[in-house]
Amino acid sequence: MTVTADIGEVASPRNVPFSPDRQGYRVVPARHPWRVVGTVVAVVLIFFTLQSILTNPRWGWDVFARFFLSEPVLVGLARTLLLTVLASALGFLLGTLLAFARVSPSPLLSGVSWAYIWLLRSIPLIVLLLVLNNLGYLYPTIDVGVPFTSLLFAQYNTVEMFTPFWVAVVGLSLNQAAFSAEIIRGGILSVDQGQHEAAAALGLSRRRQALSIVLPQAMRAILPSGFNEMIGLAKSTSMVYVLALPELFYTVQVIYKRNLEVIPLLMVATIWYLIIMSVLSIVQLGIERRFARGAVRTPSGPLLPNVLAFLSGRGAAPAVKSPPPAPASTTAVRKPLVTAGEKLARRGVGRIEIRDVSKRFGALTVLDGVDLDLAPGSVTAIIGPSGAGKSTLLRTINHLERTDTGFVTIDDELVGYHRDGQTLYELKEAAIRRRRAAIGMVFQNFNLFPHLTVIENIIEAPVSVQGVARAEAVELAKDLLARIGLPEKADAYPRHLSGGQQQRVAIARALALKPKVLLFDEPTSALDPELVGEVLDVIKELATSGTTMVIVTHEIGFAREVADTIVFMEGGKILEVGTPSRVFTTPTHQRTREFLAKVL
Numbered sequence: 001m002t003v004t005a006d007i008g009e010v011a012s013p014r015n016v017p018f019s020p021d022r023q024g025y026r027v028v029p030a031r032h033p034w035r036v037v038g039t040v041v042a043v044v045l046i047f048f049t050l051q052s053i054l055t056n057p058r059w060g061w062d063v064f065a066r067f068f069l070s071e072p073v074l075v076g077l078a079r080t081l082l083l084t085v086l087a088s089a090l091g092f093l094l095g096t097l098l099a100f101a102r103v104s105p106s107p108l109l110s111g112v113s114w115a116y117i118w119l120l121r122s123i124p125l126i127v128l129l130l131v132l133n134n135l136g137y138l139y140p141t142i143d144v145g146v147p148f149t150s151l152l153f154a155q156y157n158t159v160e161m162f163t164p165f166w167v168a169v170v171g172l173s174l175n176q177a178a179f180s181a182e183i184i185r186g187g188i189l190s191v192d193q194g195q196h197e198a199a200a201a202l203g204l205s206r207r208r209q210a211l212s213i214v215l216p217q218a219m220r221a222i223l224p225s226g227f228n229e230m231i232g233l234a235k236s237t238s239m240v241y242v243l244a245l246p247e248l249f250y251t252v253q254v255i256y257k258r259n260l261e262v263i264p265l266l267m268v269a270t271i272w273y274l275i276i277m278s279v280l281s282i283v284q285l286g287i288e289r290r291f292a293r294g295a296v297r298t299p300s301g302p303l304l305p306n307v308l309a310f311l312s313g314r315g316a317a318p319a320v321k322s323p324p325p326a327p328a329s330t331t332a333v334r335k336p337l338v339t340a341g342e343k344l345a346r347r348g349v350g351r352i353e354i355r356d357v358s359k360r361f362g363a364l365t366v367l368d369g370v371d372l373d374l375a376p377g378s379v380t381a382i383i384g385p386s387g388a389g390k391s392t393l394l395r396t397i398n399h400l401e402r403t404d405t406g407f408v409t410i411d412d413e414l415v416g417y418h419r420d421g422q423t424l425y426e427l428k429e430a431a432i433r434r435r436r437a438a439i440g441m442v443f444q445n446f447n448l449f450p451h452l453t454v455i456e457n458i459i460e461a462p463v464s465v466q467g468v469a470r471a472e473a474v475e476l477a478k479d480l481l482a483r484i485g486l487p488e489k490a491d492a493y494p495r496h497l498s499g500g501q502q503q504r505v506a507i508a509r510a511l512a513l514k515p516k517v518l519l520f521d522e523p524t525s526a527l528d529p530e531l532v533g534e535v536l537d538v539i540k541e542l543a544t545s546g547t548t549m550v551i552v553t554h555e556i557g558f559a560r561e562v563a564d565t566i567v568f569m570e571g572g573k574i575l576e577v578g579t580p581s582r583v584f585t586t587p588t589h590q591r592t593r594e595f596l597a598k599v600l
C-alpha cells in the first residue's frame, strides 16, 4: 500500500506532517521534459548527419580508405607530429625563461622579455616563417669567431644549414614561446605570495623555489591554456606549406592536385588531425590529474584504471591515496618535542640584537629606530594594536623585510649584511639564504606547500638547503611528526588536514632545520577558536626547549603564560619591554594601559 492512499484517507497531504518513520514511500524524480526533447533532437540530428556522410558517394570514402594509411600521408603525418613536439618543447622552454624574466625584479630582464613577447605576438606566423626562410639572403654565412677581429673559427652556409624543416621548427618555436610566456606568467602570478615567502624563509634557492614550489603549483593554471596552445600549434604546422615542407596538409594538397579528389583527401587530413587532438586531450587530462595532487578535497584516481573500471562497469578506481584516517587525539601521549640533549646543545645559542632598525613603506614609517636585545633561549611576545609594525619587525629578523637603517644580529652575526668598518654591505641571495636557515618562521596562514605531502613539506629544506640525505631527512621528519602528535599524517596533503594540524606541521617544518631562533607571526589568528589550543600547546612545549622564540600574537592570555618578555609596540616604536607580571599588572606607559584595558 502506498502512503498516498494512506494519507488520502486521513487528511489532505498538505496538512499531514512528514513522518520519517513511515515505511513504503515511493520516490518520484523531478521531470525535465525539455531535456528529453533536446536529447531526441540531438539523436535525430546525429543520425541524419551520419547517414548523409556515409551514404553520399561524393564524400569518396573508398578514396579516403586508399590514402588514409598511404606512405606519403604517413610520412607527412610523422613530420607534423615531429614539428608539433619539437616546437612545443622548445617554445615552452623558452616561454618559461621569458615568463620568469618578465616577473623578475630586474627592469632590464623584464623589459627584454616584454619586448620579445610584444614583437613576436605582433608578427603573423606566416611572415615570420617567410623571413626566416630568406635568412640566407640577409646573412649568406654564419660565422663563429671573435667579433671585431679577423679571428674566424668556422663558417657555415646559411641556406644549407637552415633547411625548410629547421626554419619551420625555429619559426614555430619562437612564435609559440611568446604566447606560452604569457600563459606561464599567468600561472606564476596565480601562486599565492605566501608560498614565495615560506620558500624564502626556509632558505630555498631561487632555482629550487621556481622549480619545486612555484611551477608545480602554477601548472594547474598553465595546463588548460597551455594545451590549447599546443593543439593550436599542431594545426598551425599546416602553415609551413609556405616553405614547401611536405607535412600532413601539404602532402594531401599535393595528392588532390594530382587526382582531383579534393574532399576525400581533405577528410584524410581532418581525421588525422582529429586523432592527434584526441590523443593530446587525453594526455592533458592525465597531466592535469597529476598536478591536481593536493589541490582538491577528494582526489580522483589515476586516469587509465578509472577508464578501464568504467568500461568494465566496476565504477571509479580508488583515489591515488586513500583518505587519511580520522585525526588522532591531540592529547595522546607523545614524545617530548625537544630532547634533553637538544636542550643542552641550544644553551647559550640564539641571542638576538636589534639595533636602530627603521623601515618605511612610501610615506609611512612602519618601524622607527627600534632597539631590542633578546637573550638566548628567551621567549618574547610582541603585542600591540593593529598596524603597530609587529609583523614587520619580526620579518626584519630573518631579512624577509629589508631595513632602511639599522641592523639585526643573531649570535653576533649580521643578518643580511656584512660589515666593513662603518659600512654594511647587503649579502648576495645565496649567503642570506644560508643565514636564514638558522631562523625558523611560522606564518599566520601556515603557508604549507599544497602540492607536497606533509613529509615532503618537512624534508624539502633539510634536503635542498642543508644537503641532508633524503632517507635521514625522512626519519627526522617522521620523528618530528610523532612529537607533534601527527604520526599518521605523513602522506596526507595539507588540504586534508584541519587548520590546527596544518599549523603543527608548519612548526615541524620550521623545526626540521634545527633553527637557533623561531619566529611566529600570529600563529593562531587563522584558526577556529577550538583549534587554537592544540597549536598553543605545541608552542608552550617549545618555549621550554631553550630555542629563542619571538611571537607576534593577539592572544594576551597565552603571551602571559608562555613568554618571559613582553614587548609592547605602537606606531613603529617599542613603548614598553618587561616581564609579563610587570607589564600586565603595572604597565608604565599610558598607551600600554589603554591597550590592555581594551583587550584584557
Ligand SMILES: Nc1ncnc2c1ncn2[C@@H]1O[C@H](COP(=O)(O)OP(=O)(O)OP(=O)(O)O)[C@@H](O)[C@H]1O
Pocket: 361, 364, 366, 384, 385, 386, 387, 388, 389, 390, 391, 392, 393, 552
Ligand atoms: N609591503 C607593504 N607595503 C606597504 N605597507 C605595508 C606593507 N607591509 C606592511 N605595511 C603597513 O605597515 C604597517 C605595519 O604593518 P604590520 O603588518 O607590521 O603591523 P602589525 O602590527 O603586525 O599589524 P597586525 O596586528 O594588524 O598584523 C601597516 O600600516 C601596514 O599597512
